[in-house]
Each structure stands twice: as structure tokens, then as C-alpha cells.
Amino acid sequence: MRDSLGRLRGLLRKEFLQILRDPSAIAVAFLLPAFLLLIFGFGVSLDAHDVPVGVVVDRPDALAASFTGKLANSPYFQPRPFATIGEAEKALAAHEVTAIVWLREDFTRRALSGGEAPLGVIVNGTDANSARIIEGYVQQAWANWLQAEAAERGAPPPTPVAVQQTVRFNPAVSSRDYLIPGLIAMIMTLTGALLTALVIAREWERGTLEALMVTRATIREILLAKLLPYFLLGMGGMAASVILAVTVFDVPFHGSLAVLTATSAVFLLAALGMGLLISSVARNQFVAGQIAIITTFLPAFILSGFIFDIGSMPAAVRLITHVVAARYFVAILQTVFLAGDVWAVILPNALALAVMAAIFLGIARLSARKRLD
Amino acid sequence: MAAAPEEPSAALRLDRVTRVFRAGGRRVVAVDEVSGRVERGAVTGLIGPDGAGKTTLMRLCAGLLLPDGGRIAVLGIDVTQAPAAAQARIGYMPQRFGLYEDLSVQENLDLYAELQGVPAAARGPRYDQLLHMTGLGRFTGRLAGRLSGGMKQKLGLACTLVRAPELLFLDEPTVGVDPVSRRELWAIVDHLTRSEGMTVLLSTSYLDEAERCRAVLLMHEGRLIGADDPARFTAGLAGRSFHVAARDFSKRRLHERLSGATGIIDATIQGAQVRIVTETAAPPSAAALLPDVPDARIVAVPPRFEDSFIALLKTGRRAGGMPPAASPPSAPAAPAAGGGDEVIVVRDLTRRFGSFRAVDNVSFSVRKGEIFGLLGANGAGKSTTFRMLCGLLPPSDGSLRVAGFDLGHAAAAARGRVGYMAQKFSLYGDLSVMQNLRFFSSAYRLKGERRRRRIAWAVEEFALGPVSSATSRDLPLGYKQRLALACALMHEPDILFLDEPTSGVDPLARREFWHRINALAEAGVTILVTTHFMEEAEYCDRLVIMADGRILATGDSESLKERLRSKERPDPTMEDAFVALIEAAGAERAA
Amino acid sequence: MWHQVLALIVKELLAVLKDRKSRMVLIGPPLIQLMVFGYAATFDLDHVPIAVYDEDLSAESRDLVARFTGSPVFEPLAFLHSARDIDGLIDQRKVAMVLSIDRRFTRDLLLHRPARVQLIVDGRNSNTALLILGYANSIISDFSLGWAKSHGGPVPPAVLEIRARYNPNLSSQWFIVPGIVAVLTQVVTLLVIGLSVAREREAGTFDQLLVTPMRQIDILLGKGLPGLLIGGVEASVIILAAVLWFAVPLRGGLLPLYLGLFLFVAAVTGIGLMISSLAVTQQQALLGAFLFMVPSITLSDFATPIANMPPLIQDLTQVNPMRHFLAVVRGVFLEGATFQSLLPHYWPMAAVAAASLFTAGWLFRRRVY
CATH class of the missing domain: 3.40.1710.10 (abc type-2 transporter like domain)
Incomplete structure (x- = not known):
């Protein structure tokens, strides 16, 4: 027993020294995560603002001016006047404006006479998602203007139904608040699976694993000595990302640290298990890196609900997402950050992660032999 | 602890051990029914060329691979059944020494001490002992990756010795290290067996190391072709080795004549003479062997281990081998005799990497039609010099001219006069033999009829016909070497650069190779070759010996050996000369 | 000279196609990604x-x-x-x-x-x-x-008539699938060509090439043209799948699309060759390619709109060839864009291609290790 501890200590010290001295470990563990966090924190956003909108008013008057004024005051739009609809359409085709609002000739007359005045909105639908969001904004602006206009004239509300919207957990509907927790899952996948697969493959390549195998170290000690440092590295990266998210990017954190720590630990174990498995299949860094990127990083990006909503995927693809560990972790992270400790979300997802971790680590342990073949 | 059933007099017993690998649908028998034993308390050599199955056998013995058949008993323990029990009592140093290059010397030692369960109290004295033995005491803080090849090898050995094993496996510990380090390693191994009673199994492809072993296991193509006392191997060849010399006949022409002759199984150039081994123990008569050479002298010499290896191989291989090149490969340009015509001139060449001087003020020149050797261990600076000559690396200082050009800046046409064979026989592994030939012929700007003719020549001359559609990665090393040389000669260059052209290939392929190179030199091609096989210096007309980026000596092999000749050492080897030079240089620096 | 370049191209293609691993990189992941991206990467809501x-x-x-x-x-x-x-x-x-x-x-x-x-x-x-x-x-x-x-209540004075140009049903697939053309073309070209120099360096054959009478430009062409060919074929297959399988309308001409493709693949090949000229081992090249790939996709408009980014980062995306090619593919597919309207996207790609190919060629000989 004491011998075993001694061997473990020796292996662990070696692993830490190597991490400190290896530039590629530092690149994957720190450089890439920091870069991703900065890009996503400061750059990437799904929220439209200052959308360039072409405004065509066929016959300018007070009523039309009141509506265009409303648009100009909105943070979502940046109106640009055009004289004719033809010119505006040209600008739309050239991507100078993303949408056109067209107040036709008889706008005022029909608006006041109680007829249906035509208000044309043309959106560039190429980016379907942005187009939908812009549509929503225009609709809202329109409804608000109608309300204000009616109130001014003392008339009854033009729309009989008044909608009151409540967005839970993210009242400002800021995409950063939901992207950053998901991104943390991505970063943990990188350190957990990619880095682990790379470093073990490196030991195969350099023949050092061969030397280790002939010593008294048992396979359990060798595996444990690989898991522990990268586990700590992953948790460290996790802590740094969370601190950055909360302090620099102002992402709210409603859950408890204990839940976050515990679930992260379980996820990291699953990721490390995956890394161990990959390295037992691929014994050179090149192949290990490719497999890790294809089987862990890309699925974590697309199939985890990080950006794309899993519920909207076709059934077959939804089925596949169940074997992506990141899927469960993204759900937990988004809940813990934005909603709090909702056990009904956390428990089933954490259980799924625990099962995956057990399976991956179990296979890795069973398939590991103190042998080269 | 249960006693082994039989008296465990042998440290290692192999009983019909077989191991098969499957590679891309092909079945490769790496170790083929090998039976043998290793006696306690001595060094046994596992000797054979690359690909003979030595490493696989070592790994089988260390319990790292499972045999497909047969039994292995290590210290009386069946490794297949109880690998952990066996591993607790053995030491194993894999080919690349198993060192963590980003850990320091001390950290590597600490790691292995922990792994081998050496108690903390016992470590201090053991470290002192090991560091003293290996001479690494001054470098404990240095990263293992920054050590020279020889120092890495000694550190690897020290790491396997932190807890003295009963049986020590060393897998090619001397490959790529300089002769001085090799001697030091042997001194350590001798010490271990003699005063600590350790048993050592050491694999090597250097045949001359066999003579230092108590017993030798000789492997070739997965089979054990001999197991005996090395002296007894050579004894079988008593009276069959001779030196042949003739005053007015060049050694190369002499060599060419003798290697084809009946009754002679081996002919190699050694300094000014040709060394031959005959089929029978009858001394050959000069008149019968070389009727047109009036002053040929034949002197009997003691046999070497290599002679017996060649004899063993030749008798077994006759059928599969290729005929030695009969005609000199098509003569390029003018087959001028040697003279003052300097083709390669190097003056005060220096190459710095940061503050490290890889090549330090090197000057030499090579004449037309000469075979010129760059000798030295890994890290001596010969590869760097070589790369600068080929224009692959810009020099930091000094000048160099190859056929009047600096290839780094010269027009493409100038490079057309040079043939280059890279280390490890760099070929396109995914391409077939024929596709490689086609590619290189185009790369060297051959077209139409000439291209067709040269490809046909290469296939014919190097006997590549039977393998022309094989993927070159799967070729045996000897064929790779031939193909690489064929590609380098495609455009009939005047100058040929050869970087470690014979490393890893078996002695027969090496002989065949030098035979060809001799013929090329006869035809007027200038040849620059690097090698770390000291005995290959014998083939060179002139050579430089490099160490630490500097030239230690220039001259022909005879004159270099001559300096060392004395009563005690009537026939020094090239390696003796090299070691003496290094030691002299070291003493000079100390003074 | 063309003879030599041709030999190098043939060799390069043979090496890629005969090696099981690189064949896999060409066929497996792109196919899986096309299917997964095509169906999974959707912003459309459903049930x-x-x-x-x-x-x-x-x-x-x-x-x-x-x-x-x-x-x-x-x-x-x-x-x-x-x-x-x-x-x-x-x-x-x-x-x-x-x-x-x-x-x-x-x-x-x-x-x-x-x-x-x-x-x-x-x-x-x-x-x-x-x-x-x-x-x-x-x-x-x-x-x-x-x-x-x-x-008979008060009727709102006007009605909102919203129409979407180019993508009337606002289908995410129409937006994402043309994007996949760009992403996969970049991934495959970068992996295959980007690793080719590093692989030759590792095997020692690159030295051999440099010692032959081939000039830098010959090697550059011999290494780059297979990239164009492979990237072009890969892109064509995905374009075909987009039109036939995913039924995305192809409204513009093939010519403006393929001019964009040519410039894009040239730029990616140049960047790939640059990365692999700098790398000593294949592993470094792989890591380098990965470090380039992640930001280039994130900052490309593929899934996250550039219009929503801060102005500084928007300016930065101008040097990202992927961003411009995405504009070309989507423009040609959905908007029927013409040469003239795509000009602002052609020239930055051409500039990146020229600069990176030049640097790569220069690095072939300069890189000291």
C-alpha cells in the first residue's frame, strides 16, 4: 500500500512537471479556452441591434413621421430613408440594408379612415434566424406605435388582446448569458478529451509508456496518475472560466457552487474517460487528435444544445444527441447559471453523465493492459 | 514463494517462441520458433540486423507482448502467466531509453526510484553510485531532452538500475551513440556482470559488439540462426580470412575483381587492402585468383565475428539475393582519374542555433571521383554540415561551393547535377516502387525517351522488377535502400550526397551497396557520405572525423589508424582511432 | 517545368488517395458532418x-x-x-x-x-x-x-404585411446548408494540404524535393494545385447534395460561384501550406490547423451573425476568407448574386490567397529546424 502511494506520487509529480513544461498542453488548456471565451464574450451574439432598415415613405406627412420617428428611437433599428421603393430594393440586394419598411401612398388616408392601411415590410431572409428576430422587432415596434397613437387620440386600443411578456431567467434576452455557460462545456471537453488523448498518445510515441509498463507500477496507478492531473487541470480551467463569465461578462449565477462543482466533476470524468478510450485506440498524437476532434469536439459544438436547440432537431438526430456527454452538461450549466439549483433538471442529467463516466472509465480500465498489443 | 520446478540455472529460457503480426492483411512472422537460453551472471548478445525480430523478442521476454506460441521462462517464472512477478525482478531499457525528455536527470531518476519502490533512505547512496558510474553527476539539473545521445543512453541505463535487477534487458542501447559512449556503456555492463553478478541480455546490430559478449544469439529474419560463444563462431572460420593487396592495382578494382570470384564468399575494402573470406580453409593462390596482377600479395589474418555472420547468411541466402552489380552504372560525364580538380570546397563553415554552435569553423575539400566520408556520432554536426552542403540550411558563416555553386541560392539547373539520398531512405511510402521512380525522374527533369530509358535502367540495375508494383512502405529495408539510391541516380548526377546510407540494413545489403558506390566512384562520380559506422570509413578515399561540431582529423583511414599503431596494438580499428582522437581532444581541452 | 509540376500533382493525389487515413478524412467526416449539420444545425422551431x-x-x-x-x-x-x-x-x-x-x-x-x-x-x-x-x-x-x-370592434388602422426576400419560408436549412459548403471545403482542404508539407518533412522527403532541380514556384504549384482540385471536388459534391438532397434553390450562375470557390480554396491552401511549413511535426500542424479553424468558423457568419459583433471584430473578419466565401455561396444560392455584386468579396480572398501562398513558398526554404 505504501509502495503504491509512493509510485503514484512519483507518477503524479512527473505528470505535473510535464504539463508545466509542455507548450502544446498550455496551448490546448489555456490559450484556446481564453481565446474562445473572449470571442464569445465580446464578439459572438445572436441579438440583433442597430439593424440597418430602409424606410420608404411615398407621401411624407405627420403620421408617417411619427412612425418613422418611433423606429429611429428603437435600439434595434437604424433607419435610412429612400425616395422610392426601387432604390430601397437595390440597397437590400446589395446588403446595405437588411429590411425595408414601406409606407405606401395612401398610408395616412387609410389609417385615419379606419381602412386597412398597407405597411409593407420586406426582410432579407437569407439568414433565416436573424430575419425572424428582425420580424419580431418590427412587429413589436408596430404594436407599440399603434397603442401610443390610439392613446394619444383617446381611442380604444386598436388590438383587443394585450400581450404581457415575461422572459424567465434572462429578462434582457441576452444571448451571451446563454452562450457562455454552454461554452464552458466546450472548454472542458477540450481539456478533458483532446488533451488527455494527446498526452497518452505522446507517451506511446516516445516509448516511455513501454518503460513504465516494465516497472512495478500497476495499470491502475498508471491510469490514475493520468486522470488526476488532467482532472485538476480541467477543474482549474472550469473555475477560471466561471470567474471570467461572472466578473467580466456579467453572466448571472443563480445556482450553488456545490452543485456546479459536483456536476462538473462528473462531466470531466466522462470526458477524461473518452480521452483514455481514444488514446487506447490511437497510439499516435496525429490520429488521436483527429479522432478527438471528430468524436468529441464537433458533437459538443453542434449536438449539445450549445447553440442549436435540441428540441427542434429531427427525431433521428435527437436520438444521437443522447450519447453526447456535453448535451447533459450544457443543460445543467444553463440551468445552474440562469435558473438556479433546479433538481428536476440537474438530477437526471447528472445521472446520465455519471452513467457515461462509469461506462467510459470502465471500458478504459478493462481494455488497459500492461502490454503493447 | 514457490520454488521453480527445475534448477533455474538459466536466467532466461525460450522454448519455440513464436510471434506473428498482422499488418494490413499481411502476416508477418516477427519471431519464428526461437529456442534458446541466457546463462546467469554474464552478458549475452542478441545480434542481428534491423528487422530481425530482436525488439519483438525483447518485448516478449519483458512481458510486454504475448507470444502466439511457445514458452518463455524469466528467472524461472513463466512471463505469460505471471508478468508482474517477472517484471518485479527484471530491468528493461527500451530502444529510445524510456526517458521523459521534459524532465531533468534528477527528476527522471526520482520517478523511476518511486516506481521501483526504492526506499527514500536507500536512494542517496544508490544515486551517488549510479551518477558516478555514468558520469552524469554534473548534469543532474539538465533536462533529459538536452542531453547528448550518449548521455541519454547512460541516463536510461541508470533509471533501469535504480533498483538492481537480477536480469537486465537492453534493447539496442548503442544505436546512434558515438564510439566513446559505446565503450563507456560496455564498461558499465562489464562492471555490472562481474562485480554485481547481474545477467544482461543486450541486443545490437553492431556485429563487432558480439565479441564482447559471453554468448551470442544470432537472429535473422525472425529465426535464430546461431547460438554460441562468439569465439566459437569465429573459430569455425579459422584460416579462411586474408588481406589482398597489389601495388599497381587500385583497391577498388581489386575489390571488384575479388567479389565476383569463385571460392570467395566475402570481399571488403579495408584501408589499402581488400579483405576476403574464402569458402574453404585452403589459402588461395595469388596466381590463380588474380592471374593478371603480378605483385598481388595474400596475407592470412585472424577471423572476425562479422565473417562468420556473413558466412552463415550467404550459405542460407544464395537463391533470393541479387547478383552483384557487374557493370558500373552508366558512366556519367568524363571518367577522369583523381587529381587536383576540387568539386566541393568548404571554408570556415559555421552554423549557430542560438548560442549553440552545431558546426564550428569546418573546412575541407573533395576532389572529383573521390569517396569522401563525414564521420561522427549523432550530434557531432555531420548532418548539419551535410544539410548546408545540399542547400537545405543556410550557413551562419563561411563559404561553401558545390560544383562551383552554393546550392542554397543556385539556379535550379545546378541542383540537377547533384543526387541526394536522405536519411532513412526517404521515399513516398504510399506510392509504389514504379510510381516513385516515375516521380523522381520527372522531378529531375527527365523526359520522353531518356526518362523511359533511365527508369528501365533503374529497374534492371537494382533488380526492382519483381517489386515494381509493391507499395514502397512495405518493402524490406534492403529494397528501400536500393530504391532510394536508384531515385538519386535517376538523372546521372556528377555528385552524390549520401546521408547515413547504410544504417539499419543488414551486412549483406551493406556490401552490395558499397560495391555499387565503388563502381560509381570508378566512373568519376564524386561521392560525399556520412556514416556513424566506423568500419565504413575504410571504403572512403579520404574522410573527416567530427565531434562537437569541429573537425578532429582529416585524412585517409590508413593514416588515421597509423598514428595509433604500436606494439600493443598492431592492427588498430577505425573505432580505436576515433576513440583515441576524441580522448586526445578532451585532454587538450582540459589542459 | 510543367512536366515537373504535373509529376508532383500526380504524386500528391496518389499519396492522398492511397493512404487509408487521408481517404477517411476526405470521405467520412464530411459526409457525417453534412448530414448532422444539415439536419441538426437548425434555428427553426418545431413542436x-x-x-x-x-x-x-x-x-x-x-x-x-x-x-x-x-x-x-x-x-x-x-x-x-x-x-x-x-x-x-x-x-x-x-x-x-x-x-x-x-x-x-x-x-x-x-x-x-x-x-x-x-x-x-x-x-x-x-x-x-x-x-x-x-x-x-x-x-x-x-x-x-x-x-x-x-x-365590429375598432379595427387597427393598418396591417403589417411582412415578406421575406430570397427565403420566403425563412428556412434555416436554406441558410445553413450553403454554409456547410464553405465549412467542409475549408476543413478538408486544410487537413489534407495543410498536413502534406509537415508529413513530408517528418518523412524526410521534403529535403529530397528541395534538392531536386524543382524551383520554389514548382513546389508551390505542385502542392497547391492538388489542394484546389480536392477542395473543388469536395465543394462540388456538397453543392450537388445541397441542390438535390436538401433542395436549396440555386438561383445564381455557377460561374460566380466557382470563381469564389477558386479564390477561397486558394486562400485556404495558402494558409494550410503556411501552417505546415512552420510546423515540424504533423501533430503541430494539426494543432495549428485547429487553432485557425475554430476562430475562422466562429467569426464567419456561419451560425453567429457578424452584423451583431462589435465594430472592431467586424473589421477583423475582413481577413477571414471563410467569411467572404460564405457571402458568395449564400449570395449565389439564395439571392442569385452576380460577379459585380460579389466583387467586394472576391478581392479580399484573392489578397489573402496571394499573401499566404507567397509566404508559404518563402517558408519552404527559410524554415530552419
Whole structure:
């Protein structure tokens, strides 16, 4: 027993020294995560603002001016006047404006006479998602203007139904608040699976694993000595990302640290298990890196609900997402950050992660032999 | 602890051990029914060329691979059944020494001490002992990756010795290290067996190391072709080795004549003479062997281990081998005799990497039609010099001219006069033999009829016909070497650069190779070759010996050996000369 | 000289096609990614689980609820009887939205007072939340309009007619699938060509090439043209799949599309050759390619709009060839863009291609290791 501890200590010290001295470990563990966090924190956003909108008013008057004024005051739009609809359409085709609002000739007359005045909105639908969001904004602006206009004239509300919207957990509907927790899952996948697969493959390549195998170290000690440092590295990266998210990017954190720590630990174990498995299949860094990127990083990006909503995927693809560990972790992270400790979300997802971790680590342990073949 | 059933007099017993690998649908028998034993308390050599199955056998013995058949008993323990029990009592140093290059010397030692369960109290004295033995005491803080090849090898050995094993496996510990380090390693191994009673199994492809072993296991193509006392191997060849010399006949022409002759199984150039081994123990008569050479002298010499290896191989291989090149490969340009015509001139060449001087003020020149050797261990600076000559690396200082050009800046046409064979026989592994030939012929700007003719020549001359559609990665090393040389000669260059052209290939392929190179030199091609096989210096007309980026000596092999000749050492080897030079240089620096 | 370049191209293609590993990189991952991206990467909402809390339980409120039930976007999972259940369902992610209809809904409608309806949305995925609100709002305003018409209430003075150009149904697939052409072409070209120099360096054959009479430009062409060829074939296969399998309309001409493709692959090849000229081992090259790939996709408009980024980062994306090629593919596919309108995207790609290829060629000989 004491011998075993001694061997473990020796292996662990070696692993830490190597991490400190290896530039590629530092690149994957720190450089890439920091870069991703900065890009996503400061750059990437799904929220439209200052959308360039072409405004065509066929016959300018007070009523039309009141509506265009409303648009100009909105943070979502940046109106640009055009004289004719033809010119505006040209600008739309050239991507100078993303949408056109067209107040036709008889706008005022029909608006006041109680007829249906035509208000044309043309959106560039190429980016379907942005187009939908812009549509929503225009609709809202329109409804608000109608309300204000009616109130001014003392008339009854033009729309009989008044909608009151409540967005839970993210009242400002800021995409950063939901992207950053998901991104943390991505970063943990990188350190957990990619880095682990790379470093073990490196030991195969350099023949050092061969030397280790002939010593008294048992396979359990060798595996444990690989898991522990990268586990700590992953948790460290996790802590740094969370601190950055909360302090620099102002992402709210409603859950408890204990839940976050515990679930992260379980996820990291699953990721490390995956890394161990990959390295037992691929014994050179090149192949290990490719497999890790294809089987862990890309699925974590697309199939985890990080950006794309899993519920909207076709059934077959939804089925596949169940074997992506990141899927469960993204759900937990988004809940813990934005909603709090909702056990009904956390428990089933954490259980799924625990099962995956057990399976991956179990296979890795069973398939590991103190042998080269 | 249960006693082994039989008296465990042998440290290692192999009983019909077989191991098969499957590679891309092909079945490769790496170790083929090998039976043998290793006696306690001595060094046994596992000797054979690359690909003979030595490493696989070592790994089988260390319990790292499972045999497909047969039994292995290590210290009386069946490794297949109880690998952990066996591993607790053995030491194993894999080919690349198993060192963590980003850990320091001390950290590597600490790691292995922990792994081998050496108690903390016992470590201090053991470290002192090991560091003293290996001479690494001054470098404990240095990263293992920054050590020279020889120092890495000694550190690897020290790491396997932190807890003295009963049986020590060393897998090619001397490959790529300089002769001085090799001697030091042997001194350590001798010490271990003699005063600590350790048993050592050491694999090597250097045949001359066999003579230092108590017993030798000789492997070739997965089979054990001999197991005996090395002296007894050579004894079988008593009276069959001779030196042949003739005053007015060049050694190369002499060599060419003798290697084809009946009754002679081996002919190699050694300094000014040709060394031959005959089929029978009858001394050959000069008149019968070389009727047109009036002053040929034949002197009997003691046999070497290599002679017996060649004899063993030749008798077994006759059928599969290729005929030695009969005609000199098509003569390029003018087959001028040697003279003052300097083709390669190097003056005060220096190459710095940061503050490290890889090549330090090197000057030499090579004449037309000469075979010129760059000798030295890994890290001596010969590869760097070589790369600068080929224009692959810009020099930091000094000048160099190859056929009047600096290839780094010269027009493409100038490079057309040079043939280059890279280390490890760099070929396109995914391409077939024929596709490689086609590619290189185009790369060297051959077209139409000439291209067709040269490809046909290469296939014919190097006997590549039977393998022309094989993927070159799967070729045996000897064929790779031939193909690489064929590609380098495609455009009939005047100058040929050869970087470690014979490393890893078996002695027969090496002989065949030098035979060809001799013929090329006869035809007027200038040849620059690097090698770390000291005995290959014998083939060179002139050579430089490099160490630490500097030239230690220039001259022909005879004159270099001559300096060392004395009563005690009537026939020094090239390696003796090299070691003496290094030691002299070291003493000079100390003074 | 062309003879030599041709030999190098043939060799390069043979090496890629004969090696099982690189063949796999060419065929396996792109196919899987095309399918997964094509179907999984969607922003369209479909069967969003919602709950309904109808306190009014009148004919009018049931009419409103029926409009939600009838929509393909929403799928009511639960009809609640108590306001207390609302929070739990949303917290636990059982439903994404709760539609709550006020007790006085019908009365207020008849009295021409604002009849209140509350939408409570899970904001954990802000994008989904916005889209859900958009859909729900348009259903409710349809209802209002219908009610006002049939009950003679005050009619809104104007109606909003929203039309989407180029993608009338606002299908995400039409947006994402052309994007995949760009992403996969970049990944494959970068992996195959980017690793080719590093692989030759590792095998030592690159030295051999440099010692032959080939000039830098010959090697550059010999290494780069296979990249163009492989990237071109790969892109063509995906373009074909986009048109035939995913039925994305190809409105523009092939010529402007392939000019963009040519410039894009040239730029990616140049960057790949640059990375691999700098790398000593294949592993470094792989890591380098990865470090380039992640930001180039993130900052390309592929899934995350550039228009929403801060101005500084928007300027930065100008040097990203992927961003420009995405504009070309989407422009040609959906908008039927012409040479002239794509000019602002052609020249930055050409500039990046020229600069990176030049640097790569220079590095072939300069790189010291």
C-alpha cells in the first residue's frame, strides 16, 4: 500500500512537471479556452441591434413621421430613408440594408379612415434566424406605435388582446448569458478529451509508456496518475472560466457552487474517460487528435444544445444527441447559471453523465493492459 | 514463494517462441520458433540486423507482448502467466531509453526510484553510485531532452538500475551513440556482470559488439540462426580470412575483381587492402585468383565475428539475393582519374542555433571521383554540415561551393547535377516502387525517351522488377535502400550526397551497396557520405572525423589508424582511432 | 517545368488517395458532418412544448388556445389548473412557454378593454425565447384581428404585411446548408494540404524535393494545385447534395460561384501550406490547423451573425476568407448574386490567397529546424 502511494506520487509529480513544461498542453488548456471565451464574450451574439432598415415613405406627412420617428428611437433599428421603393430594393440586394419598411401612398388616408392601411415590410431572409428576430422587432415596434397613437387620440386600443411578456431567467434576452455557460462545456471537453488523448498518445510515441509498463507500477496507478492531473487541470480551467463569465461578462449565477462543482466533476470524468478510450485506440498524437476532434469536439459544438436547440432537431438526430456527454452538461450549466439549483433538471442529467463516466472509465480500465498489443 | 520446478540455472529460457503480426492483411512472422537460453551472471548478445525480430523478442521476454506460441521462462517464472512477478525482478531499457525528455536527470531518476519502490533512505547512496558510474553527476539539473545521445543512453541505463535487477534487458542501447559512449556503456555492463553478478541480455546490430559478449544469439529474419560463444563462431572460420593487396592495382578494382570470384564468399575494402573470406580453409593462390596482377600479395589474418555472420547468411541466402552489380552504372560525364580538380570546397563553415554552435569553423575539400566520408556520432554536426552542403540550411558563416555553386541560392539547373539520398531512405511510402521512380525522374527533369530509358535502367540495375508494383512502405529495408539510391541516380548526377546510407540494413545489403558506390566512384562520380559506422570509413578515399561540431582529423583511414599503431596494438580499428582522437581532444581541452 | 509540376500533382493525389487515413478524412467526416449539420444545425422551431393556463374557459379563450394547438410550431403538453404549476414546469424545462389567459379575458374583449394574455418564456436559450415570442405574438395578433373584424370592434388602422426576400419560408436549412459548403471545403482542404508539407518533412522527403532541380514556384504549384482540385471536388459534391438532397434553390450562375470557390480554396491552401511549413511535426500542424479553424468558423457568419459583433471584430473578419466565401455561396444560392455584386468579396480572398501562398513558398526554404 505504501509502495503504491509512493509510485503514484512519483507518477503524479512527473505528470505535473510535464504539463508545466509542455507548450502544446498550455496551448490546448489555456490559450484556446481564453481565446474562445473572449470571442464569445465580446464578439459572438445572436441579438440583433442597430439593424440597418430602409424606410420608404411615398407621401411624407405627420403620421408617417411619427412612425418613422418611433423606429429611429428603437435600439434595434437604424433607419435610412429612400425616395422610392426601387432604390430601397437595390440597397437590400446589395446588403446595405437588411429590411425595408414601406409606407405606401395612401398610408395616412387609410389609417385615419379606419381602412386597412398597407405597411409593407420586406426582410432579407437569407439568414433565416436573424430575419425572424428582425420580424419580431418590427412587429413589436408596430404594436407599440399603434397603442401610443390610439392613446394619444383617446381611442380604444386598436388590438383587443394585450400581450404581457415575461422572459424567465434572462429578462434582457441576452444571448451571451446563454452562450457562455454552454461554452464552458466546450472548454472542458477540450481539456478533458483532446488533451488527455494527446498526452497518452505522446507517451506511446516516445516509448516511455513501454518503460513504465516494465516497472512495478500497476495499470491502475498508471491510469490514475493520468486522470488526476488532467482532472485538476480541467477543474482549474472550469473555475477560471466561471470567474471570467461572472466578473467580466456579467453572466448571472443563480445556482450553488456545490452543485456546479459536483456536476462538473462528473462531466470531466466522462470526458477524461473518452480521452483514455481514444488514446487506447490511437497510439499516435496525429490520429488521436483527429479522432478527438471528430468524436468529441464537433458533437459538443453542434449536438449539445450549445447553440442549436435540441428540441427542434429531427427525431433521428435527437436520438444521437443522447450519447453526447456535453448535451447533459450544457443543460445543467444553463440551468445552474440562469435558473438556479433546479433538481428536476440537474438530477437526471447528472445521472446520465455519471452513467457515461462509469461506462467510459470502465471500458478504459478493462481494455488497459500492461502490454503493447 | 514457490520454488521453480527445475534448477533455474538459466536466467532466461525460450522454448519455440513464436510471434506473428498482422499488418494490413499481411502476416508477418516477427519471431519464428526461437529456442534458446541466457546463462546467469554474464552478458549475452542478441545480434542481428534491423528487422530481425530482436525488439519483438525483447518485448516478449519483458512481458510486454504475448507470444502466439511457445514458452518463455524469466528467472524461472513463466512471463505469460505471471508478468508482474517477472517484471518485479527484471530491468528493461527500451530502444529510445524510456526517458521523459521534459524532465531533468534528477527528476527522471526520482520517478523511476518511486516506481521501483526504492526506499527514500536507500536512494542517496544508490544515486551517488549510479551518477558516478555514468558520469552524469554534473548534469543532474539538465533536462533529459538536452542531453547528448550518449548521455541519454547512460541516463536510461541508470533509471533501469535504480533498483538492481537480477536480469537486465537492453534493447539496442548503442544505436546512434558515438564510439566513446559505446565503450563507456560496455564498461558499465562489464562492471555490472562481474562485480554485481547481474545477467544482461543486450541486443545490437553492431556485429563487432558480439565479441564482447559471453554468448551470442544470432537472429535473422525472425529465426535464430546461431547460438554460441562468439569465439566459437569465429573459430569455425579459422584460416579462411586474408588481406589482398597489389601495388599497381587500385583497391577498388581489386575489390571488384575479388567479389565476383569463385571460392570467395566475402570481399571488403579495408584501408589499402581488400579483405576476403574464402569458402574453404585452403589459402588461395595469388596466381590463380588474380592471374593478371603480378605483385598481388595474400596475407592470412585472424577471423572476425562479422565473417562468420556473413558466412552463415550467404550459405542460407544464395537463391533470393541479387547478383552483384557487374557493370558500373552508366558512366556519367568524363571518367577522369583523381587529381587536383576540387568539386566541393568548404571554408570556415559555421552554423549557430542560438548560442549553440552545431558546426564550428569546418573546412575541407573533395576532389572529383573521390569517396569522401563525414564521420561522427549523432550530434557531432555531420548532418548539419551535410544539410548546408545540399542547400537545405543556410550557413551562419563561411563559404561553401558545390560544383562551383552554393546550392542554397543556385539556379535550379545546378541542383540537377547533384543526387541526394536522405536519411532513412526517404521515399513516398504510399506510392509504389514504379510510381516513385516515375516521380523522381520527372522531378529531375527527365523526359520522353531518356526518362523511359533511365527508369528501365533503374529497374534492371537494382533488380526492382519483381517489386515494381509493391507499395514502397512495405518493402524490406534492403529494397528501400536500393530504391532510394536508384531515385538519386535517376538523372546521372556528377555528385552524390549520401546521408547515413547504410544504417539499419543488414551486412549483406551493406556490401552490395558499397560495391555499387565503388563502381560509381570508378566512373568519376564524386561521392560525399556520412556514416556513424566506423568500419565504413575504410571504403572512403579520404574522410573527416567530427565531434562537437569541429573537425578532429582529416585524412585517409590508413593514416588515421597509423598514428595509433604500436606494439600493443598492431592492427588498430577505425573505432580505436576515433576513440583515441576524441580522448586526445578532451585532454587538450582540459589542459 | 510543367512536366515537373504535373509529376508532383500526380504524386500528391496518389499519396492522398492511397493512404487509408487521408481517404477517411476526405470521405467520412464530411459526409457525417453534412448530414448532422444539415439536419441538426437548425434555428427553426418545431413542436415546442408549451403549457396552457386558461382561467377564462370561454368560447373565446378556447378559440385562442386552438390557434396554438393547431400551429405546427407549438405542442401543448399540459393544461394547468393552478398558477402555482407554472414555475415548476418552466424551471424543470418540461415546457418552453406557458400561455396564461386572464380570468376576465372575454369580458374585457366585449368591453373593448385590453384583454390580457400572458406569455411566460424560458429564457435560458435566449434565441429560442425570442423566436417563441415572435411566433406567439403573430398568432395572438391574428386572433385579435379576426375578433375585431367579426365583432365590429375598432379595427387597427393598418396591417403589417411582412415578406421575406430570397427565403420566403425563412428556412434555416436554406441558410445553413450553403454554409456547410464553405465549412467542409475549408476543413478538408486544410487537413489534407495543410498536413502534406509537415508529413513530408517528418518523412524526410521534403529535403529530397528541395534538392531536386524543382524551383520554389514548382513546389508551390505542385502542392497547391492538388489542394484546389480536392477542395473543388469536395465543394462540388456538397453543392450537388445541397441542390438535390436538401433542395436549396440555386438561383445564381455557377460561374460566380466557382470563381469564389477558386479564390477561397486558394486562400485556404495558402494558409494550410503556411501552417505546415512552420510546423515540424504533423501533430503541430494539426494543432495549428485547429487553432485557425475554430476562430475562422466562429467569426464567419456561419451560425453567429457578424452584423451583431462589435465594430472592431467586424473589421477583423475582413481577413477571414471563410467569411467572404460564405457571402458568395449564400449570395449565389439564395439571392442569385452576380460577379459585380460579389466583387467586394472576391478581392479580399484573392489578397489573402496571394499573401499566404507567397509566404508559404518563402517558408519552404527559410524554415530552419
